[in-house]
Amino acid sequence: MTDWTDPETFARALERVETVENGNYFEDFAAGEVIEHDPGLTLTRWGNEAWMSQTLNHDPAYWRSDAAEARDFDEPPIHPDYLTAATLGSTVEDLSETGGYFLGRTDVRFPQDAVYPGTELAVESEVVDTATSRSRPEFGIVSWRTRGRDADTDEVLCSYERTNMIPRREPVATDDGERSGADASRTDGGAGAAEDDEGSGLPETFVTPDGGYFEDFQAALEAAEAENGAVAYRHERGRTQDAVTVAQLPLATLNTAKQHHNVDAMADSPSGDIVTYGDVTRSTALGHARSDEETYREVGFDDESFHTFVTPGDTVYAFTRVLETGAADGAAGTVRFEHVAFDQDDEPLYSGTRTAKIRTRD
Template sequence: MTKSNPGNYFEDFKPGMELVHATPLTLTTGDISLYRALTGDRHALYSAATFAVSNGFDQLPIDPLLAFHAVFGKTVPDISLNAVANLGYADGKFLKTVNPGDTLTAISDVIGVKENSNGKTGVVWVRTRGENQHGEIVLSYVRWVMVNKKNASNPAPEAVIPDLPKVVAAEDLVAPAYKTWDPALAGSNWRFGDYEVGEKIDHVDGMTVEEAEHQTATRLYQNTAKVHFDAHAQKDSRFGKRLIYGGVVISIARSLSFNGLESAAQMLAINAGTHAGPLFAGDTIYAWSEVLDTAELNETTGALRLRLVAAKNHPCSDFPLRGEDGKYHPDVLLDFDYWVAIPK
């Protein structure tokens, strides 16, 4: 009997199963600096303690996406070590500010399973929650993953497919009440009322991702997925090389969106997300956004529901998304639907 962890296969997952994931992680200001170095994030709220405190925070907070990746990374050894691909996200909520010094743990509940028609893989749905050292839930989300079967001859389980909301309701958003938002320091005069539903924004800038960068980012989150690290094993994969973690794409695209959404700093919820295509070292990420909806939150703050699209080696002045066949454009990497707070 081996003492090492081979990871769970599709047959190992049962609806109702709870997985308590190993290795709590204390996030620090060092993590903030490294995350900024790897993503290029420029939002004032996550760059300057003085700016954050003047807008109601106790100190310089952890970017919600950094907390998300840290929690996600905890889940990989139990959920996606034997995964073919991470397929999507839904019903993600950022419920409490994470500060430097907070320690995050992750717990997942299996909420659905369905074997694929090829009999070799299946899809597993899990709801994961991240808790701080006080047992408070700071974030939760659903993701679904295609996982290899250990033995193709094993019988298919009864299919259980969860009913998930298409969007997190605006009334469920945990919203800030910004106090003294300084547009000069934030980098833009554009506020809640300046954005219209249907508006598209080309974020103009591109960022090339190198091998060492994406590996460092994924290690920062303690994500152990083989496809991101083991070049020797990946020589025999369908791509023949390491695949960049999709969370790297999310964070870099989000950082690129600063140019045009400078004051839309604080992510409040993840409505949906699809990793539409693979990214490899040496590729360049570009991004564009579409305003899908708006919501009034309180006297000082509103919310924008945004679609963030990332493409590789394809500037986004033509807003690539889908071809005439309805399938994603071959250069599209990410289709990400989220709520973000913005001052009025």
């Protein structure tokens, strides 16, 4: 009788058997294809609070009934950061579990004014485009338009367009050209050429708002314009990445990518370790930013990029630049920001533009 659990015998068996792989390769995607993701998940108050607490998003409207009612919510709703992460997490098994760099995301929108606990999330993705990577013959580039819907009403709750590098089954010849477009994103951890201060194009003056209300951002922009400066500042809080943020949070959103939980598989990868889910890095930076503002509603996000790896022990900080303000409707006014997450070595990790309604002082 063969003892299959004998270490030597078992090791020889492992060498001979094939591995049943999960996920899809670049060749499996075709423009126009629509993929229904299964199983989806139910958005719970527990999941929402776990995500928000660990990424330091402590807006009371998402925690307490009285604060929610004061913000015109029926009850504490699901936060858009958690909704975005849960929508993307549900797609990983079908779209990006085979690996590859998360190049960016844009046109992140929330068509509904509020989404409440108990909502069952159904997610679908349409393949927007496929392209050959000019610098990496073992990868292709795929873009998807993803929509998270209410499974009962079919209403769209969250939508965005995402671009990833996806492994090929067989490498192809490339022209070894310069990296451009999405393929130029520094998701491989490479450092760009540092510019000296004189050539950086930075303004001479930086203005920090006096507070977190709409009028404070408006006044800061006016002051910066008068001084030919910019409204830009960093946030004090930092969040060091641990087992909860690196592994537990993505797995709770059904994000099965081995990059976040399989130390063995990642030992020989460019990062050398498991890495933080991009939406954890993003939400943490946004949480730092929101702690210094009076957020009323999230409107949307654009031009999101992830620049390098975040591994256990790294600390995520945040930097904000105020780009412009729009009209105020009494309760709140629209402000457009640029946010940058950076680590303990001051290296950018994430960047994106955000549009939010910020409360007025009245």
